[in-house]
Amino acid sequence: MLKLIRALFPLHILFLGCGGLEYSPNQVFSGDSPRNINRNSINRLNEEQGDARIRFILTGDSQRAYKDSKDLIEAINKLPEIDFVILNGDIADFGLYQEMESVNQIFSKLSRPYIGVIGNHDLVANGERVYKHMFGELNFSFVYQGVKFICHNTNSRESSFEGNVPDLAWLKQQFSPETGVDAYIAIAHVPPDDADFDESLATEYVNTINNSSNTLAALFAHTHNHRVFYPGFQKKTPYIITDPIEKRKFVLIEILDGKLKYENISY
Amino acid sequence: MKIFLIKNLLYSLLCVLLFTTNEAHAQVPEFLIPKDIVIQHAGSIGFMSLGIGYPVFKNKRGSLDFNYGYVPEGRGGTLRILSGKFAYRPWKIKISDGIKLYPANPGVFFTYHFGEQFDFYWDKDTYEDGYYWWSTALRPHISISTEVELDALKIFKTSKIKGIRLYSEFNTNELYLVSYFKNVGAVPLRNIFKLGIGLRVSL
Numbered sequence: 001m002l003k004l005i006r007a008l009f010p011l012h013i014l015f016l017g018c019g020g021l022e023y024s025p026n027q028v029f030s031g032d033s034p035r036n037i038n039r040n041s042i043n044r045l046n047e048e049q050g051d052a053r054i055r056f057i058l059t060g061d062s063q064r065a066y067k068d069s070k071d072l073i074e075a076i077n078k079l080p081e082i083d084f085v086i087l088n089g090d091i092a093d094f095g096l097y098q099e100m101e102s103v104n105q106i107f108s109k110l111s112r113p114y115i116g117v118i119g120n121h122d123l124v125a126n127g128e129r130v131y132k133h134m135f136g137e138l139n140f141s142f143v144y145q146g147v148k149f150i151c152h153n154t155n156s157r158e159s160s161f162e163g164n165v166p167d168l169a170w171l172k173q174q175f176s177p178e179t180g181v182d183a184y185i186a187i188a189h190v191p192p193d194d195a196d197f198d199e200s201l202a203t204e205y206v207n208t209i210n211n212s213s214n215t216l217a218a219l220f221a222h223t224h225n226h227r228v229f230y231p232g233f234q235k236k237t238p239y240i241i242t243d244p245i246e247k248r249k250f251v252l253i254e255i256l257d258g259k260l261k262y263e264n265i266s267y
Numbered sequence: 268m269k270i271f272l273i274k275n276l277l278y279s280l281l282c283v284l285l286f287t288t289n290e291a292h293a294q295v296p297e298f299l300i301p302k303d304i305v306i307q308h309a310g311s312i313g314f315m316s317l318g319i320g321y322p323v324f325k326n327k328r329g330s331l332d333f334n335y336g337y338v339p340e341g342r343g344g345t346l347r348i349l350s351g352k353f354a355y356r357p358w359k360i361k362i363s364d365g366i367k368l369y370p371a372n373p374g375v376f377f378t379y380h381f382g383e384q385f386d387f388y389w390d391k392d393t394y395e396d397g398y399y400w401w402s403t404a405l406r407p408h409i410s411i412s413t414e415v416e417l418d419a420l421k422i423f424k425t426s427k428i429k430g431i432r433l434y435s436e437f438n439t440n441e442l443y444l445v446s447y448f449k450n451v452g453a454v455p456l457r458n459i460f461k462l463g464i465g466l467r468v469s470l
Contacts, residue, residue: 024338025440095403
């Protein structure tokens, strides 16, 4: 019997499947890698502009929480009238291709499109190139039903606080008045009061977000604790941080008649 | 500076290992002369990798290989990888006169990725101790391979090549394993076990 098992062992190739050739854990892509996930999601949203109410999910930090991510997708798919999902950074834990691929395998089971934003763990090792290949640019924006969603890189520590992250010039331009845009929402991984955010840029960053013609909210993740705060002078723009996926909570955000509401939901 | 030195040291070591083969008999002790030439496709040590091998233990069931691998840009690189591999062949099955099968050979190996984005240590000015706990350059792996050995003397009627071995090898690394054990049941095995195939020529 043992001899038979040993002789059959070469069949392990067949059992595990031939899709498993890996050149390096740090490879940027493999033959069947998904590409332009964010652009494809945005195109899908543009094709199907829905009702006047925008409802979307803010979640983040999927890093290594595959089991909880699966449950999250099930929970979101049960909610009615969700427009899209924001996965707000730390998609991967080690910046590896296989991690982003595994997370995408799970998130592509969503019935709605999702947007992946860059987190500090996604920038580790070759992660920046993996993210760019699979998801797209680090700073990008899209307009959905008159609201401009501005997704950007705030992982200052990963560029050694050199003063270029976040890119304030780009951000100012994004928040400037534009036809067809009634409101703005900022989306990034590291919140401006965190130690991983470049302190020298924090005040100007908050002002850029708050001083637009109409910013509804700024959305973050990273701290692993749900929190809402109102930085700046006027204290009117909510900065909302989501819990990580492993805490099995997310934020449901709704915009109707120019007003934003949010709710923390457990699953 | 320290990292730069280590990288250069490893690089020089590789050059020494690769080029001090047969021509340099006089200067090199016998045990340093490689007995095997190894060429491998995939298996997490490069799109293609080339290396030298040494049989270990009296029964020669162990092997120690040093490979240099390359991933071109069009295959998800550019990456340059140095690996040191050890494997042991506990079982041998005689298929026919000139063919032997080593069905399941466990091993361990380490890879080192060259390049600015990969480091032994995290920059102490930027990161507190333990901010990230793993190394991006140095990666430990465990492996299991299946190998078929062809007796060159009997099959190819030559005494210059002593043996030819074809193998397939699965490996995983510590980062894939911690992801797997945190999510038992949710991560398919094929997401963490990665395949490579290779050819070992014994001289």
